[in-house]
Amino acid sequence: xxxxxxxxxxxxxxxxxxxxxxxxxxxxxxxxxxxxxxxxxxxxxxxxxxxxxxxxxxxxxxxxxxxxxxxxxxxxxxxxxxxxxxxxxxxxxxxxxxxxxxxxxxxxxxxxxxxxxxxxxxxxxxxxxxxxxxxxxxxxxxxxxxxxxxx
Ligand SMILES: Nc1ncnc2c1ncn2[C@@H]1O[C@H](COP(=O)(O)OP(=O)(O)O)[C@@H](O)[C@H]1O
Ligand SMILES: [Mg+2]
Numbered sequence: 001x002x003x004x005x006x007x008x009x010x011x012x013x014x015x016x017x018x019x020x021x022x023x024x025x026x027x028x029x030x031x032x033x034x035x036x037x038x039x040x041x042x043x044x045x046x047x048x049x050x051x052x053x054x055x056x057x058x059x060x061x062x063x064x065x066x067x068x069x070x071x072x073x074x075x076x077x078x079x080x081x082x083x084x085x086x087x088x089x090x091x092x093x094x095x096x097x098x099x100x101x102x103x104x105x106x107x108x109x110x111x112x113x114x115x116x117x118x119x120x121x122x123x124x125x126x127x128x129x130x131x132x133x134x135x136x137x138x139x140x141x142x143x144x145x146x147x148x149x150x151x
Contacts, residue, residue, distance in 0.1 A: 005145065005146070005147060006144075006145070006146045006147070006149060006151075007143070007144070007145050007146075008143075008144045008151065009141065009142065009143055009144070010141070010142040010144070011136065011139055011140070011141055011142075012047075012139055012140045012141075012142060013138070013139045014138070014139065015047075015050055018047055018050045018051055018054060018140065019050060019051075019053055019054035019057065020054060021051070021054060021142070022050070022051040022052065022053060022054015022055045022056075022057065022058070023054045023055070023057050023058045024054075024058075024151075025051070025054070025055055025058070025131075025151065026054060026055035026056065026057065026058025026059055027058045028149070028150065028151045029055065029058075029111055029129075030058060030059060030081070030111075031150070032149070033109060034109060035106050035107055035108065035109055035110050035111070035112070036110075036111050036112065036128045036129065037106060037112050037114065037124070037125050037126070037127045037128050037129075038055075038111065038112065038113050038114065038127060038128065038129045038130075038131065039114050039117040039124075039127040039129070039130045039131065040052065040113060040114060040115045040117070040131050040133065041117065041118070041130070041131065041132045041133070042132060042133035042134060043134075043135070044089075045135070046133040046134060046135060046140065047133045047135075047140045048115045048133055049065060049067050049087075049115065051131070051133065051142075052065055052085055052113050052115070053065040055083075055113060056076055056083060056085070059076070059078045059081060059083055059111075060078050060079075061076055061078070061083075065085065067087050067115075068085060068086065068087045069087050069089055069090055070090065072086060072087065072088060072090070072091065072096075072100070073085065073086045073087075073100075073105070081109060081110075081111070082108070082109075082110040082111070083110070083111045083112075083113065084105050084110060084111070084112045084113070085113045085115075086112065086113065086114040086115060086116075086117075086120075087115045087116060088114065088115065088116040088117065088119040088120050089115065089116045089119065091116070091119040091120060094119065094120045094121060094122050094123040094124075095123065097120050097123045097124065098123060102120075102123060102124070106125055114127075128146065128147055128149065129144065129145070129146040129147075129149055130144070130145040130146070131143070131144050131145075132144075132145075
């Protein structure tokens with residue numbers, strides 16, 4: 001069956017609303033049983049990590065979220081659910097993802113949030129949800145594209 005591509009746009013005024021918006025997204029992701037690959041596109045300072053903080057909050061992570069710029073990935077484990085937060089900004093070559101066993105991250109209902117996914121092109125799986133964050137005035141414009149994802 002042909003899957004339905006769903007496209008939505010949002011404007012988020014400030015950081016606190018960004019976290020709240022992320023929480024809403026996170027709740028929607030938590031409804032899905034299968035592993036999910038979420039691409040977070042956008043320039044440095046666009047708000048990808050802020051959005052990730054909101055998504056993680058929906059799963060029960062109340063604290064800060066450090067950018068895994070050097071470690072590439074930070075693991076969060078919640079009752080029965082793993083969330084991996086990737087930041088591939090410093091990835092030299094997509095092949096490095098093969099060495100770290102990237103395939104294992106996308107299993108058993110895990111949720112993978114990936115900042116700078118373009119650095120892993122060719123090795124990363126196709127995203128289930130693609131989120132583009134752009135600075136617009138004082139706020140941020142969010143473009144969400146998803147396959148069969150109810151939000
Ligand atoms: N919706 C928003 N409106 C205004 N400022 C925001 C918004 N979302 C995030 N910010 C601010 O943008 C800055 C960069 O955020 P960050 O999430 O670290 O970006 P990135 O991970 O894309 O590099 C932070 O100072 C944050 O407070
Ligand atoms: Mg970031």
